[in-house]
Amino acid sequence: MPASRSYGENVFINCPFDTTYRPLFHAVIFAVHDCGFIARSAQEVVDAGEVRIDKILRLIRESQFGVHDISRTESDPETKLPRFNMPLELGLFMGARTFGIGRQRHKVTLVLERRRYSYHRYCSDIAGQDINAHNGRQARVITIVRDWLSTHSSKPMPSGSVIANRFKTFQASIARHVHTGRSGGEGIDIFRLHGDGREVAQGRTRTAGTNPPTTDIAC
Numbered sequence: 072m073p074a075s076r077s078y079g080e081n082v083f084i085n086c087p088f089d090t091t092y093r094p095l096f097h098a099v100i101f102a103v104h105d106c107g108f109i110a111r112s113a114q115e116v117v118d119a120g121e122v123r124i125d126k127i128l129r130l131i132r133e134s135q136f137g138v139h140d141i142s143r144t145e146s147d148p149e150t151k152l153p154r155f156n157m158p159l160e161l162g163l164f165m166g167a168r169t170f171g172i173g174r175q176r177h178k179v180t181l182v183l184e185r186r187r188y189s190y191h192r193y194c195s196d197i198a199g200q201d202i203n204a205h206n207g208r209q210a211r212v213i214t215i216v217r218d219w220l221s222t223h224s225s226k227p228m229p230s231g232s233v234i235a236n237r238f239k240t241f242q243a244s245i246a247r248h249v250h251t252g253r254s255g256g257e258g259i260d261i262f263r264l265h266g267d268g269r270e271v272a273q274g275r276t277r278t279a280g281t282n283p284p285t286t287d288i289a290c
Contacts, residue, residue: 077109078174082220083134084112085160086183087143098209099138101238102216106228108136127160135178136223137164138216140205142185181219183212210235 082103086096103110111130113123121129131137139161143154161182168178182202203219205212214231221228229237 078133079135080108081111081130081134082108082136082138083130083164084110084138085157085164086138086140087154087157088114092140092143094209095140095205095207095212098213098238099216101241102213102231102234103138103220105234105237106217106220106224107226108220108224128163131160131164131167132175135174136181136220137161137178138181138183138219139164140183142183142205179223181216183215209238213238 084096084099084103086092086099088096100110100112111134113127113130115126115130118126139157141157141161143157161180164178164180167175168180169176171178184202184204185207186204203215205215210231213235217228217231217234220226
């Protein structure tokens with residue numbers, strides 16, 4: 072399905088991509104797909120020559136929904152400076168909703184933080200948005216994403232606890248693949264959650280039709 076036609080199902084994920092955050096990143100992706108939506112991220116491999124900011128703007132333009140984790144506020148150990156990519160992309164998403172035209176004005180935003188109300192100390196101007204604390208827990212972030220999507224969609228969805236259990240099954244399946252060498256030593260492409268994440272949790276993938284963009288992310 073072309074991205075322009077799946078606008079109402081695309082969920083732009085704006086979060087850290089380092090190894091420390093990766094377990095939460097994977098949990099968010101899985102929850103999005105298990106709820107019947109399509110996860111979109113700057114980690115997608117579509118055009119290696121595309122300028123990164125142009126890719127981000129394109130993904131924002133193609134996505135009605137946006138999940139933004141702004142909890143990474145500590146300084147980079149090498150530069151001694153904080154990274155502002157996540158607040159920047161949140162601002163771009165909110166700007167598209169405010170100043171865009173047509174369907175862009177129907178964008179829906181979820182803001183994540185690690186500890187409740189911590190955003191007051193570093194980004195207080197976003198008060199009034201839909202902000203939730205995940206406490207660094209996969210099950211918690213899965214429930215938050217599921218409940219948020221359910222609020223803005225009529226799609227039937229499993230409960231947060233059911234999705235969390237499916238995610239555990241998925242992780243166990245990945246571990247077996249890596250242990251047996253069937254992953255080719257390059258990890259599992261978690262963006263290959265075509266359509267409904269339940270297919271992946273049950274060991275199936277859908278091949279019919281056009282698949283969404285993919286990226287290789289080792290789990």
